[in-house]
Amino acid sequence: MIKKTSRNKLRQKRHLRIRKNVVGTPVKPRLSVYRSSKNMFAQIIDDVNGVTLVSASSNEKDNKLANGGNIEAAKAVGTLLAERATKKDITKVIFDRSGYIYHGRVKALAEAARAAGLEF
Numbered sequence: 001m002i003k004k005t006s007r008n009k010l011r012q013k014r015h016l017r018i019r020k021n022v023v024g025t026p027v028k029p030r031l032s033v034y035r036s037s038k039n040m041f042a043q044i045i046d047d048v049n050g051v052t053l054v055s056a057s058s059n060e061k062d063n064k065l066a067n068g069g070n071i072e073a074a075k076a077v078g079t080l081l082a083e084r085a086t087k088k089d090i091t092k093v094i095f096d097r098s099g100y101i102y103h104g105r106v107k108a109l110a111e112a113a114r115a116a117g118l119e120f
Contacts, residue, residue, distance in 0.1 A: 014099035056081040078112030
């Protein structure tokens with residue numbers, strides 16, 4: 001019988017390949033995205049110092065979202081993250097899609113962050 005590798009294991013392999021080249025610095029930190037079935041999470045990370053500078057998610061209390069796992073929630077997380085980043089004088093980031101396909105919720109989050117003022 002052929003054992004099929006789970007999609008998440010394949011995604012984690014892709015993520016490791018991406019992380020070899022994508023490194024966040026204090027000047028240009030890394031915007032990392034995590035997509036679960038029910039929520040979206042995004043962080044801006046300085047990998048040199050090992051510090052999360054800004055974070056946002058769809059399950060925060062101040063977000064009044066009916067469903068945290070759809071495109072509207074991803075747009076809300078992207079704009080919230082960009083607003084918090086601009087308050088901390090972060091304008092340029094490197095986008096880390098974490099092995100996910102740049103499509104759907106990941107794309108919506110990225111475009112909303114760009115529209116709200118982040119450059120990547």
